[in-house]
Amino acid sequence: MHSRALAVTATSYAVLHHLGLLPEGLGPAPEGTRWTDWVDLAVPWLVLAPAAVTMWAARAPLRAWVVFGAGVVAYTSGHGIHLAANSIGNTDPGPTSHLWDEVVGHYVWFIGVALVLAALALTMGGRPRPHPIGHLLAVAVGLTWATNAVGGGTLVFSLVVAVVATVFGWVRRDGLGVVLLVGFLPAVVLLIVSLVL
Numbered sequence: 001m002h003s004r005a006l007a008v009t010a011t012s013y014a015v016l017h018h019l020g021l022l023p024e025g026l027g028p029a030p031e032g033t034r035w036t037d038w039v040d041l042a043v044p045w046l047v048l049a050p051a052a053v054t055m056w057a058a059r060a061p062l063r064a065w066v067v068f069g070a071g072v073v074a075y076t077s078g079h080g081i082h083l084a085a086n087s088i089g090n091t092d093p094g095p096t097s098h099l100w101d102e103v104v105g106h107y108v109w110f111i112g113v114a115l116v117l118a119a120l121a122l123t124m125g126g127r128p129r130p131h132p133i134g135h136l137l138a139v140a141v142g143l144t145w146a147t148n149a150v151g152g153g154t155l156v157f158s159l160v161v162a163v164v165a166t167v168f169g170w171v172r173r174d175g176l177g178v179v180l181l182v183g184f185l186p187a188v189v190l191l192i193v194s195l196v197l
Helices: 002-016 035-040 043-057 062-091 094-123 132-150 155-171 178-196
Strands: none
Touching: 002 035, 002 043, 002 132, 035 062, 043 062, 043 094, 062 094, 094 132, 094 155, 132 155, 132 178, 155 178
């Protein structure tokens, strides 16, 4: 069960963290919002719920739950800040909405993602190596991390996290931890190229 829940978590993260690519935010919605804003309300639930199921099914240690709890708070806070400021910025752009959306919201949100990733790595690292689909999902997660960093302006922070995840994956490559190596090594390359260009 924990493998399926982890796959759902990876898929949710990779798909839902690209809502900004939807053309014109799926169009206008009530009160000057966009339909994507309303869909975006469900993102924390759809990413964090299967992550929690993964940890529960895998009988995560207490320290992993503590890291996960901190990650959930940061993820939901940062996502909420980003969503609100982004929605306001769509109708009344300015430096304040930019600060809360593109700077504060993104950093708090991405710190939460990194903590959730760390909690999952602490929980799942010693499990058996995945099937090939697990490697594809790992690449999708790593590339999502990198593209979100490029779009969100968190390149240096995100590169550090990607390097740590890659090293952790290298050390744990004989088990499920290899997915971090497979997923985040391409992210490291993409982020370095983005920093250089």
